[in-house]
Amino acid sequence: MSIRNKFSSKIKKNNINRFIIFGSVILFSSCEKHTDNTKISSKKDSAQIVSDIPKIKGISGTELMDYVKSSPIIKPNQNNGIPFSTLDYDKIIAYDFRGDEEMYDAPIDKQGNFIPIIEKQQFLSQEQADKILKALAKKSSYGEASAACFNPHLGLVFFKDNKKINQMSICLDCNGSISEIDIPARRHRVFNKGTDDEYSFTGFTPKGKAAIIALCKELTFYYKSETNTQTKK
Template sequence: MRNLLIPLSFLNMMLFQNCRSSNKTIVYKKETSQQVEADSLTGRSTKEQRKTEEGKKIDDGYQRYVANIIEAKKNPQNPFEKLTFTKAVLYQFKSGPESMFKEGTRDLIPMQDEKVLNMAQAREVITIVGDTSTYGQATASCFIPRHGVIFYDTQNKPVGHITICMGCNFLESFPYISAMHFHSVIEDFGNGQSVRPMKGFSKLGRKRLVAFFKKCGLKYPYDKHPLFDEE
């Protein structure tokens, strides 16, 4: 009988140990599952918070852009009127890079044609690009310019430039010409405002620019654009 009690006691002890081990496994799995779920919720919360912060940065940046456009509409500026220069050159080039300068340099890309402007011609183009009536249409989303004007100082270094794309219907410049946004439309949108840019050349502006190019002896690729010049 005593011999039977020993194996039974041993079996009971083994069963007890197995139960304890199983309970520990169940508890561990439960704790692990809870931790995974908590980590998942934390990760999801962090991602959502990051997305919210990024969205806020974008919204804040856009609202600053809107504020700049509103200021430009109230007080349109043409900084070229005060620019000090000794020479201005009108350029025309075949292909349409986004800049007249080689990337990262002040070296000019190869030009198709160029014309050194006299002071009256330089002032004329400055007047055209600074006149709010030169603008008022939409633009294309591309920018493949064919014309540009560069202003030089006494050391023959560029101090300003205007890059003009008649095909895409707008210009880019340094210094920036805020007058181009005079006709842009400000609209209420959600908790803020949005801009419908109308910085594209008006029909009058396009006619004045084309006439100026031709008067300076540069060839213009087309007289009328099928989108921006149609009546």
Template sequence: MKNLISLYILIIPILAFGQFNPFEKLDYDKVIAYEYQGEGGLLIENCLNKKKEKIYKKITLTEKQTEKLETILISKKSYGNTTMSCFDPHFGVVYYLKEKIVGTVSICLECNYLISSEKIPATELKMIKISDDYSYPAKGFSKIARKKIYNYCKEIGFIKYLKPLTSYLDE
């Protein structure tokens, strides 16, 4: 029995790698999604602190909406593409506990990645190899994830900054 428990302790983390939900460790009582003008790399937490006028729309997410987004963000199938350097996010998610920020995610579909307060293991599973001596994480969203995030934004009514998915990343 002791050996069986030890085996489970070793195998479960291996099977779950890339699917671990880092947002589950957050202690929060509310999640709000923001549609905002994040040009110049403006992260949602900085927007809330210094540039509230750049926020166009916000919505308090239900538990089901939060879980749906987290499922997209933590899936190992959601990454593996390249990124661009612009990072002008228009979609942000903030986790709150008693009106205090405890976690954030800022997403830019144009440059194809996110910046999260929580480390998302799935972003580091795939590598882009440049040479035998150099490779880097393929942390850009996959085609499937781009479509899912795009549709998620539409479902919650965030369409002001959505551009059609017609880049080489979507073909």
């Protein structure tokens, strides 16, 4: 091979090597930049998710318990209807909270502690207690459909000697309720009775919802407004 050909071949090899090195640097830089952007994007998404979570400044457990102890005594009323006519309590306190079906479906959790998202509390007078309990014990208050979700805003807790003996949570968004003691009136409207598909319409009727809204108006709770009581389809 001539000197000229050897020199030409050497130049070509050098050019190819330079091209490979240059290309590798660009590719590496591009990947590094892409990776960094992904991290930044991930951090932004994470920050956005955290910022979207509503921050609720609930009443402290100590304040809630002190309120129970200082609330006035009331008496059970045999005219309130089953099961409330036979329930032994001396106080009923209403709680306004932003509940959810998974974690906070009642004012007091399974461990006996107040949940951390209670925003308002108000003891019921004898008149208020008798009025709402009579409504909640009537068949005419139940018999409509309810949605599958359960995000209650109203809780009624019954106390005896400052200890919880029963609680009921109400969600007018889905038109449902739960109670630690059975309320027979909730199950009066039965479909497919005697079959494997038997079920009850336990949702509130307009009359039942009206009684709950009336109480919440007095207490200035969440369900005081008709706009906050729309049943979800």
